[in-house]
Amino acid sequence: MNTLPHMGELVKKRILEKKLSFAEVCRRINVKQPVMNGYFFSPTLQTSIIWKISIAIEHNLFADLIEKLPSNVQNANHTAFQQTIQRQEEEIKDLKKEIVIYKEILKNK
Structure with a gap:
């Protein structure tokens, strides 16, 4: 069985790659910094949070998840x-x- 990707780590990685400050992303999704920090440590995140962050950082985090699926599932x-x-x-x-x-x-x- 494939390992579930750690969503919090993935989110943090993408924010850093986009060279955005965590404070800016917090403003864009209307959460406080401690909430964002909690996301980084969470192995799973609600779809609505992934959606908001994707829009805020202009990056499709769902596509990142799809890439981590086994190829037979990706191509279903x-x-x-x-x-x-x-x-x-x-x-x-x-x-x-x-x-x-x-x-x-x-x-x-």
Whole structure:
């Protein structure tokens, strides 16, 4: 079984990478410094807290969590997404062919 990532450490790491002060992030999410310090030591955080911090630091912490999932879990929804992309790519190819035909028609007028 994969180890659960320590959310508090991840949050702290991302804030430091963004070169933001903890005080600034506290202001942005409207919490006091001791509350933020508590987050850093917490292995888990509520979704709403992760959401607020993600917005405050302009970094998708949920994506960080997804990257830590086993690949078979990461890609569970991938198939439907890939099918949509493939259909759109085929449609683009057909539309490009149509454009070439229309250009030829216009050129021959």
